[in-house]
Amino acid sequence: MTAKLGSAFPNRRSVLGGMAAGSGLLAAAGAFPGFVQAQSSAPIKLGFQLHRTGIGASYGRWYQRTTQAALKLLNETGGINGRPVEVVFEDDGTDPARGAEVVGKLATQHGCDAIFGPLFSHVVIGSAPRAGELKIPYLVCSEGYHVASGMLNRWTLQPGITDVKAQVRAMAPWVTANLGKKVTMIFPDYAFGHDHRDFFTQAVKEQGGEVIAHLAIPPTETSFTRYMPQIPAETEVLYHVMVGPAVLTFVKELGEFYGNGPRPEIFGFIDSLEAVNLASPGLEFLEGTHFWEGHCRNQQPDASVDETFYRAAVGVDATGASLADARDISTYSHMFSTWETLFVIKAGMEAAGYQGPKDRQSFVEAIEAMTTLPASRAHPQGDKIFNGKTHQVFGHQSISKVTGGQLMRVYQTSIAQGQYPDAVDYTQQSF
């Protein structure tokens, strides 16, 4: 609208420009103290879209701690291009509407150079359009198949954690070869659960197995007893991805259903139990069952030097609990993504010779040009391969068995096991 009125009326940009020019003249006349700082020495400011409140709060607490630890290391080792780095945390309430507002706030009010950090899919999908409008790099730590599916835009990248499609594809061969080929899936009846249903069902089929029953649990359900008899008797593997507070009830009722009798092998996603102590009453039934983990909560006997360094830096003990409070269990399986994303930002900005917002496009192109991310202090979870076309990273996945109340890794997938054909080529899209 302002474009057509431009000749007759001042538009917002011209009014603001005029005000800025007026301020500039006053400053030049000495009305304001001069503030001149070489651009190259000014801090790089990064915005963190934090799930401090809402359903993602337990993740947000640890994502903030992890990021602060990574930031400390980053600044101790020279920052980015020799410039110090600041991170501004803004709470998005784990809400997509607020998420988009926070992206705007970080970009236009705080003047951040890039934004990173959100985990929950609906927040990412709700916020990405705003990042695209503002043309600000938006590096998400989500797991949903929305970046690589092509749903989002060229400014949105996921270089810190593998998506759920790759996770389940990578694990299906081991599950079908070691636990059984007849699988029953129990999952929440909304998008997160549907992703598992669709991708794992396909992956099991490709391995010669079969998902013999899908038990979709409505999101309002608080008791699961009535679903247990629907598990077919011939089930060899029970695959569960229940999340939220109800997971404790779910496990307890599953234990009551099978009692001390024979039960199928059980395979779950640790998402259900992030920030939850496995020693919690009612979870005894999980002994001997298997879990996917992005990053092993319990320190493994073969833990690398980088992993050990990272664990100490973020303040987590060998069991995955906070060093400051043993009752405070970390979201260890996921939170490495914020650490690694920060170091991808460093690598990308240094490759692009990043000076300021005018270089944002070059920064995105520099990340798109990345291919291998070797295991290092910057990538303590392990080496990874970044696909610049789909903006998605692929890493190793772990399968752990609950043994004596500890999660002990029994298998680690290769990166190639998770990779799948590209569904999009963001590099062909305009900025």
Added chain:
Amino acid sequence: MNGQPLKPWLAPLALIGLLAVMGFVLPAYHHNNMARILVLAVFAMGYNIAFGYTGLLSLGHALFFGAGLYAAGLAINQGGVTAGLALGLGLLAGGGVALATGVLALRTAGVSFMIVTLMFAQAGYLLLLYFGAFTGGDEGFVVARTGRVLGGFDLTTDGPRYGLALGLFTLAILGQTAIVRAPFGRVMVAMRENSARAQMLGFDPFRTKLIVLVISGLYSGVAGAAYGILFGYVGASFAAIQYSILPLLWVLLGGSGTVLGPFLGVFIMFYLIDLSSSYTSAHLMVVGVALLVLVLFAPRGILGGLRKRWGTWLA
């Protein structure tokens, strides 16, 4: 009508003028915020027409907002329609769903009406999750950029976005003023004050309330459609119970049964959350305390209290 026909229009016209000027001077962050506030204020006005003027305490307005949001978003993404047509579809979806809900829910009143509307809204929300393959479920979907253009103006840019938001707000607030100043508006207030007496005077409560609910649904639906088109995202969280409670709080805060109250309520609530969330994770407690203070010291809402003191021209 009173003897000073222009007086009720002065405050809304002055607000529209002020908002038009602000469109040129607000910095980028607040410019975008104000566009959101204007769209949400249209939603709040729809609620105000039902609750503030007619006494219909609904807890189901998220259904109408969500109907408009999804009608517009799906029409653009699945049907490839233009933004203008999508806005129209959103309007009709909000009104249509309100009509269907009202036909059933208006057989009840008071607390029962509140519960029935809440149940309808929850059913709508769960349907969105259930048909996730089509609606995007809890994750939602991004509205195609090609559908975010109106009359050659790119609605993903600040100026046109603000312009459309202000245009809708202008139509909505002038429409609201016209409705409540018309004879039908007097009937609405009569229904709020004493439905039985109004019926005794020959007015049909069911018919009146149904018309009001449909008007309220039209406002909510077009607001939902505009929100999806202007900000590019459609998701089930906009149809959750939070979006049934928010318009109630906005209207109570700004002043129930006042013309400017919905806008003021949205504005204050928005910035209360925006500012407090930068300093504390207990920002919802800050909102709660503000509402408690309001109940104690200004039970009619901010503009309700001011109007009582300074006259009806104010709001």
